[in-house]
Amino acid sequence: MSARITFSTTKRVLLQLRHDRRTVAMVLGVPLVLITLVYYLFENQFGIFDRLGLIMLGLFPFIIMFIITSVAMLRERTTGTLERLLTTPLHKADLLFGYGLAFAIVASIQALASSALAYLALNLRTAGSFALVLLIAVCDAVLGMALGLFFSAFARTEFQAVQFMPAIVMPQLLLCGLFVPRSGMAGWMQGVSDAMPLTYAVDALQQLGSHTSAGVLVWRDLGIIAGSAVVAVALAAATLQRHTA
C-alpha cells in the first residue's frame, strides 16, 4: 500500500465528481430540501422534528454514499479500468481507501450543510452536542460507502446496482426502530434488527437526542458502525480479483 497512490486515487475520484456538477448539486441539495419538507410537515406538532430531523441527518449520508459508491465501483468494473488498474503497481487497499477518503470528504461536507440548516435555520434541538451528531453522520456515510463497495460486486449492470438500494437499505430502515420502537417488535424481528448496522446508527442519534453527554451506549454504537464498515471493506477487498476467468 502506498500513501501516494491512495491520495492520487482520492484526488481522481473527487475530480470525477467535480466534472459531474448535477450529481454534486443533488448530493448536497436534495437532503436540504427533504429536511425542510419534514420540518414543515410537522411544524405544528411539538417535538417531532427534533426527533425525525435528527435521524435524517444520519440517514442521508448513509443512503446517498451507498448508491454513489456502488455505481462508481460498478463502473470501474464494467469499463475495464479496474482490470487495468490491477495490472499497475496500485494495491487493492490503495483503491478502497482512496475511494473511502474521497467519499468521506464529500459526506462530511454534506453532513455539515444538512446540520447547519437543521440547527441554525430550522431550530433543531438536541440534548447532545452538534459535533457528536456530525461525527455519527460521517461514520454513517463511511458505513454506507463500505456496504456499497461490497455489494457492487454482485451487480452486473447499473440497473441491478440501483436495485440494491431497496434490497439492502430498506430492510435496515424498516427495522432500525424509526417506524416501530424496537421493543415493540416480535422477537425474531428484534434479532434481525440487532444484526443490522443501521440500527446502531439510529440508536446513537436517538441517544444524543435525549442525553446531554455521550454515554457508553453512543460509543458502543459508534464502535459497531466502524467495525461493520471495516468488515464490509475487507469483504469488498476479497471481491477485487486480479485474476478473473
Add this chain to the structure above:
Amino acid sequence: MPSAVDIRDLVVVRSRQTVLAGVTARIQASMVTGLLGPSGSGKTTLLRAIVGAQQVRSGGVTVLGHPAGAPTTRHRIGYVTQAPSIYSDLTVRENVRYFASLFDGVRAEDADAAVTRVGLAGLADRLVSKLSGGQRSRVSLACALVSGPELLVLDEPTVGQDPLLREELWQHFHDLAGGGCDRLILIRQGVVVAEGTPDEVREQAGTHDLSEAFVSLIRSQLARLGHKEVA
C-alpha cells in the same frame, strides 16, 4: 536475444470452453511482435494472461523473468485493452496524470509528454466523453506509454485511427522497441498456427499476401489434423 515473454503450454478455459489449448511461444525483447488471428481465436485472452489478469488452467507465462502479474513486474509493463479503459468523466490530461501517479518517479510532465506523443496536445483539457472513438483509444494508449514500460501489451491499438496516424503510431512502437525486426505469431482456436518473421510466415505458407498466408496455413493444419471443416 533475451526473451521478454515466455509462454509454456498455456491452457485457459472460460465457462467450460477451451479458449487457449496449449499455447507455447516466446516473445523476444527489443522487437515488435504481432499477434494475428481471426476474432474469437483467443488473442485477447492470451494478452490478458501475459499481463496477469487471466485465470489459467495449466501451463505458465514468464514476463521479464517473473511469473505473469508478479508485483515486481507491475511497474515495468503497460497494458492497453481493446476497449479504451479510461475515465470518460475526466479530461485527457487528468486521465494520463492519474495513471502516471501510480508509478514511482513518473511525473506530471511525463503525462503531458505522453498526451503530446499520441497527438492529443490540443485536446488535453477536453473531457474524454466528448472525444471520438479513435481519440479515446489514443488516451488509453497514452496512459500506458506514460510510465515508459519495458513491455507494452497492446490489444488492437490502432483500430479506428486514420491511416496517417496509424503509420505514425507504429513508427513510434518500432522506435520504442529499438528498431528490432518484426515477428508474428498466428493463432486460431487457441492454438499457435505459425510463428516467425513475416517472411518466414509467408514462406511457410508459400504466398506473399499475409491474410492469404493465414488461410493457407490453417488449411494445411486442418488437413494434417484430418478435419473436414473448411476455414
